[in-house]
Amino acid sequence: MSSLSSLAEEQSHLSVIYGRLDELRAQARQRLAETQRHRGGTKEALSLRDVAAYGYAERLAQYEAVEEGLCFGRLDLRDGDRLHIGRIGIHDTDHPLLVDWRAPAARPFYVATAITPYDVTVRRHIRTRERTVVELNDEILDLDRAGDRALVGEAALIAALDANRTGRMRDIVETIQAEQDRVIRAEPGGVLVVQGGPGTGKTAVALHRAAYLLYTYREQLTARGVLIIGPNATFLRYISQVLPSLAETGVLLATLGDLFPGLPAHRPESPATAEVKGRAVMVEVLAEAVRDRQRVPAEPIEIEVDGQVLRLTAADCEPARQRARAAGPRHNLARPIFETGVLDVLAGQVADRIGADPFWDDPLGADDALTSPNVLDEADLADLRADLASNPLVRAALDALWPVLTPAELLTGLYAAPEVASGLLGPADRELLRREPGAGWSPADVPLLDEAAELLGDDDRAARAAAGRELAIRLSYAQGVLDITAGSKSFELEDDDEAAIPNIADIMQADMLADRLADREHRTAAERAAADRDWVFGHVIVDEAQELSPMAWRLLMRRCPSRSMTVVGDLAQSGSLGAPDGWAEVLAPYVADRWRLAELTVSYRTPAEIMDYTRDRLAAADPAIVPPRPVRSTGVPPWEATGSLDELVARVAYEKDTVGDGRLAVIVPADLLTTLTAALPQLAGGPSPDLEEPAVLLTVAQAKGLEFDTVVVVDPDRILAGSPRGANDLYVALTRPTQRLGVFTLDHE
Numbered sequence: 057m058s059s060l061s062s063l064a065e066e067q068s069h070l071s072v073i074y075g076r077l078d079e080l081r082a083q084a085r086q087r088l089a090e091t092q093r094h095r096g097g098t099k100e101a102l103s104l105r106d107v108a109a110y111g112y113a114e115r116l117a118q119y120e121a122v123e124e125g126l127c128f129g130r131l132d133l134r135d136g137d138r139l140h141i142g143r144i145g146i147h148d149t150d151h152p153l154l155v156d157w158r159a160p161a162a163r164p165f166y167v168a169t170a171i172t173p174y175d176v177t178v179r180r181h182i183r184t185r186e187r188t189v190v191e192l193n194d195e196i197l198d199l200d201r202a203g204d205r206a207l208v209g210e211a212a213l214i215a216a217l218d219a220n221r222t223g224r225m226r227d228i229v230e231t232i233q234a235e236q237d238r239v240i241r242a243e244p245g246g247v248l249v250v251q252g253g254p255g256t257g258k259t260a261v262a263l264h265r266a267a268y269l270l271y272t273y274r275e276q277l278t279a280r281g282v283l284i285i286g287p288n289a290t291f292l293r294y295i296s297q298v299l300p301s302l303a304e305t306g307v308l309l310a311t312l313g314d315l316f317p318g319l320p321a322h323r324p325e326s327p328a329t330a331e332v333k334g335r336a337v338m339v340e341v342l343a344e345a346v347r348d349r350q351r352v353p354a355e356p357i358e359i360e361v362d363g364q365v366l367r368l369t370a371a372d373c374e375p376a377r378q379r380a381r382a383a384g385p386r387h388n389l390a391r392p393i394f395e396t397g398v399l400d401v402l403a404g405q406v407a408d409r410i411g412a413d414p415f416w417d418d419p420l421g422a423d424d425a426l427t428s429p430n431v432l433d434e435a436d437l438a439d440l441r442a443d444l445a446s447n448p449l450v451r452a453a454l455d456a457l458w459p460v461l462t463p464a465e466l467l468t469g470l471y472a473a474p475e476v477a478s479g480l481l482g483p484a485d486r487e488l489l490r491r492e493p494g495a496g497w498s499p500a501d502v503p504l505l506d507e508a509a510e511l512l513g514d515d516d517r518a519a520r521a522a523a524g525r526e527l528a529i530r531l532s533y534a535q536g537v538l539d540i541t542a543g544s545k546s547f548e549l550e551d552d553d554e555a556a557i558p559n560i561a562d563i564m565q566a567d568m569l570a571d572r573l574a575d576r577e578h579r580t581a582a583e584r585a586a587a588d589r590d591w592v593f594g595h596v597i598v599d600e601a602q603e604l605s606p607m608a609w610r611l612l613m614r615r616c617p618s619r620s621m622t623v624v625g626d627l628a629q630s631g632s633l634g635a636p637d638g639w640a641e642v643l644a645p646y647v648a649d650r651w652r653l654a655e656l657t658v659s660y661r662t663p664a665e666i667m668d669y670t671r672d673r674l675a676a677a678d679p680a681i682v683p684p685r686p687v688r689s690t691g692v693p694p695w696e697a698t699g700s701l702d703e704l705v706a707r708v709a710y711e712k713d714t715v716g717d718g719r720l721a722v723i724v725p726a727d728l729l730t731t732l733t734a735a736l737p738q739l740a741g742g743p744s745p746d747l748e749e750p751a752v753l754l755t756v757a758q759a760k761g762l763e764f765d766t767v768v769v770v771d772p773d774r775i776l777a778g779s780p781r782g783a784n785d786l787y788v789a790l791t792r793p794t795q796r797l798g799v800f801t802l803d804h805e
């Protein structure tokens with residue numbers, strides 16, 4: 057219970073903090089308006105103003121984002137100091153009014169205990185509504201009163217966990233627990249695997265880690281961006297509000313299907329086909345498909361050039377093919393080598409006819425005797441080759457033998473004729489790949505398209521060299537700009553609170569500014585990365601990582617050569633047919649055993665009653681599944697029922713009424729989706745359901761990573777039997793609720 061005087065004291069400090077926020081906002085707004093008003097001047101001045109305007113707009117957006125719940129905690133320290141903890145850091149001249157939750161000074165808020173208090177005597181959780189303090193919860197970190205409490209800020213935590221769901225994930229910045237904090241603040245280098253059961257906060261932790269890394273290593277990470285991979289578009293929408301609410305924008309949220317720019321890949325396909333496409337052997341299959349497109353004529357090709365018939369045989373072309381293959385693995389880049397070899401052969405045939413010297417071996421001949429049978433010299437031969445190279449018939453022959461291919465063309469060819477992989481895939485697997493051209497791409501195609509792009513290669517060397525030269529020019533220009541602005545603290549504006557608003561030189565390094573100048577639309581790294589297939593990220597976070605195939609891992613590792621990665625998942629929840637047995641199996645090809653494991657052990661989502669039911673229900677199907685320890689109980693046991701479709705409809709209607717402002721999900725076996733969509737038309741559904749609707753109908757695959765106040769699972773035995781990984785699927789379904797679970801078995805007469 058918060059005393060009135062404490063509430064009033066906190067309120068008065070909070071008002072000071074909000075007052076300062078308002079001032080900062082007004083300053084940023086004024087500076088933005090000023091920079092936008094001055095449009096004249098040199099090109100350099102314009103660029104500089106654009107950069108400044110971008111910086112002020114970004115700052116303004118951050119101030120707006122933190123309005124709600126700006127300050128949520130206080131630490132009283134042994135030396136009498138007090139620190140208020142909040143979403144961003146705010147200073148008043150040189151005195152901190154609010155410490156950013158990610159700053160080292162804020163860490164005790166999440167990890168201090170009575171046993172290890174980090175000089176903290178009291179930890180206070182401050183609950184606010186708009187700009188008003190409504191509740192305070194104090195924890196005295198005193199050994200005598202410590203008890204065996206393992207939770208940090210228990211009251212605030214339980215209030216957050218009990219709150220109704222909204223269809224959008226919320227940030228947990230006010231109640232991060234110690235084991236989660238350790239993951240969030242772990243060093244960014246190397247691969248960190250975060251394993252934990254359902255509801256242990258893996259996704260929440262992954263998102264807060266992104267925010268922490270961007271804050272702590274801003275210089276390294278802003279330029280390259282952070283990539284977060286999620287399982288599907290619905291999940292990405294579900295988590296999309298968390299980072300903006302933490303005032304972070306430099307993150308690209310994407311599914312695997314988004315990672316080949318220009319080729320959207322959202323076509324559904326069978327799990328069996330996806331599994332074959334995800335196998336590591338597909339690297340060899342693709343290499344084979346490429347080799348298959350490097351041909352020599354099965355029958356001699358005849359090409360008529362200027363009345364002369366030239367012939368290309370397999371023996372003529374084989375040396376060219378071997379030279380081109382030896383030159384390197386990239387098919388398109390090797391085409392000029394093949395082309396030169398074939399043109400040499402053809403030019404030789406033309407030369408034999410038009411340049412033959414009838415007297416070359418005439419002992420009485422003049423001074424050309426015994427030197428060469430042909431009067432054409434190297435320059436003539438080069439002309440001949442150039443003429444042949446532009447001849448459409450010759451080009452057509454070259455294109456048939458060694459075509460320049462796009463990744464999509466290579467894959468389309470492979471799917472139309474998968475026999476090319478007969479040494480590597482059995483007949484049933486090859487049939488799973490077979491497909492008519494033009495039906496669109498699936499997520500499992502993306503790693504294959506990416507692999508194909510690597511095998512084929514774009515000849516972008518000239519473009520890269522030009523980009524390098526341009527970067528050097530921009531860098532030196534940007535450094536000049538920073539030198540000038542650092543020298544003159546006032547940037548085109550009069551301001552009496554100069555110290556409060558950073559100068560560009562304070563907030564940007566030359567390379568960042570150079571990047572901004574290069575990109576006149578001022579897109580963030582994340583936005584630019586989304587359009588660039590081989591963009592290399594500063595850090596990659598993979599959520600639901602247990603679902604990724606070996607081919608998907610290859611793609612992600614290419615996007616992160618530094619291997620600065622956070623891999624988040626739960627092997628026991630994997631529904632993919634090719635799921636790995638352990639993280640070592642996944643990571644060994646890339647980092648051997650140089651990866652770290654962190655485990656999350658407490659389930660925040662699912663109450664004890666549902667966890668107990670889940671453990672018992674799955675004990676027979678898969679004893680290896682051990683649900684995590686729940687943090688709370690609701691006193692409401694799950695219900696089970698069997699009945700007709702009408703009875704199911706009635707049960708769902710009852711649960712929908714009961715859930716009130718919360719959210720309800722009905723999770724069904726994939727093969728019943730059509731029937732139940734028709735029977736429950738009031739539920740939102742479809743391939744990408746709107747989770748903000750009060751009630752939704754989902755398959756297990758769609759429900760992965762999500763949560764709802766109430767869940768009704770339909771036909772659990774059918775889910776169990778529906779796939780070799782049925783126990784894992786049922787585990788996912790049963791652990792989605794935060795409050796109530798119902799399990800309904802349909803009478804299938």
Ligand SMILES: Nc1ncnc2c1ncn2[C@@H]1O[C@H](COP(=O)(O)OP(=O)(O)OP(=O)(O)O)[C@@H](O)[C@H]1O
Pocket residue numbers: 213216217226227228231232233236252253254255256257258259260261626629660661760761762763791
């Ligand atoms: N420290 C915390 N404070 C408040 N809420 C928390 C905390 N940790 C986790 N939660 C909440 O618990 C729920 C489950 O978290 P999350 O979805 O991140 O778990 P998960 O491990 O990714 O689950 P799954 O494996 O099922 O995808 C979310 O509502 C999240 O906000």
